[in-house]
Amino acid sequence: MISKKYVQCLGDIKLRSIIPFLIVLSLLLSMGAPDSNAHPHVFIANRLHIIFDDEGISGIRVKWVFDKYFSRMIADEFDTDRDGVLKPSEVAVIKKDAFSNLATFDYFTFIKISGKPFKVQFVRDFNSTLKDGVLTYEFLIPCHVKAAKTVKELRVSPYDPSYYSLVLFAETDPVTLVDYNGFDVDHKIAKNTQESYYNGQVNPYEMVLTFRLAK
């Protein structure tokens, strides 16, 4: 009943006449999705170590450095003996309560191998440190890409799809190549304007790495 009247009520409106209203409204909407919490709240400096073995790429070690506020939040909760550093037992609790849940967010690491998405489902060797009030996480993503004579491409895009955290490449040494002798490797960091996340509002940055067997 209401909807019928409502439609009639709309019908009386000349489209032209509501344009200014729509412009204002879309401006507002473009200013933000309607969650009640503004984002982001956690800031992460991201570093990638691309690890090679005899055949090609064997894995990606991801290192995160957190902002001091989130660091403090984790320290308050998990540095139970309050000594300012994390013991293995404390790291184990962090892994369980403040890391493993990130599996549902692909560990904030989105990978494409020669154009095909590689979903990060498992990670290994998690570690966390606390030093001078700064928290770090690091973990290894096993990801094997055999090198060939033709060029292969690895794209790694670190971001939090929920935009609760802002993940950015670190200003210093964002990408490190490990044991890459025997391969021709080239890499750069660029904004990917083809893709976006968080309601299409943010373009991610990505590392684009190309490699092949050295001649």
Next chain:
Amino acid sequence: MMKRKIACIGLILLLLLASASGALAQNPFFSKKKSSPQPAPSRLVPPHPIFIKLAVWQKQLKDTMAGLIEQARNERRPGPILYLLLLAFCYGVLHAAGPGHGKVVATSFMLSQKRSLAGGLLLGNGVAIAHGISGIILVLAVHFILKSGLIGPLQTVTRTTQYISYSLITLLGTALVIKCFFKWRSASRGNRKPGEDTAAGSGTRMLAVAIAIGIIPCPGVVMVMLFAMSMNLIGLGIALGFCIAAGMAVTITLVVILAMYGKGLTLKVLARDSRLAKRIELGIEATAGLLVAALGGLLLVGTVYT
């Protein structure tokens, strides 16, 4: 005529969709989420570098603030503290300019009301202050009463207040639409009762709506307060919380007033035909009411499934 109707409805649906996705506000490090979120396919609102810029500025401000808070712990001079409070205010302004903070809901509600500057000011400031104070109370309550870690209570309180807030918003929107319908019916019957259009909701009503929208604790305030309090700077933490809330109030109020102005402009353009203007006004109010209801419903559903 029919085409126009369809176009209208289509546009409104598009806007609703554009605003609907991404309705999640839980910390990914702790909240148990059922399904993996994928990068949103929605391209209705093109990505804009300003989002990253806003976020990066916030990071720089927060880093500077962290340094100053540590400094304040060591040497209690008023100079750096005043500068710190000013930075907190600026952080609030930027923080609320990013996605969220009930701006869309508050704005939609304002569009459904008779225009009133006082009402807009009350609503915008009310939402921000409620959002900030809720965060301050949460941190203090956990610190002094529960004496526990913050993460658990923060998750619980956020979730509970989300349920409350989104339910109230849904009800509010529904009430607005129904009211609009009755107004439309009485207007079309021509029995306009003078004095029926009360000038914008009363102060207490506006405040109640502001609290309903802003009740969810602001994580920005929570994190900064927690940081200060972990250094035993409780007074400074509270002061910082209020400064951030004051900054957010500026931004949210500005957005609300801007939308009111937009509505006014639309009506002014059409004022030549007062009957038509009246109907358009009703149309805007009904759309805004529907938007409030839909936003509340979508946020509620989003919370249930998170």
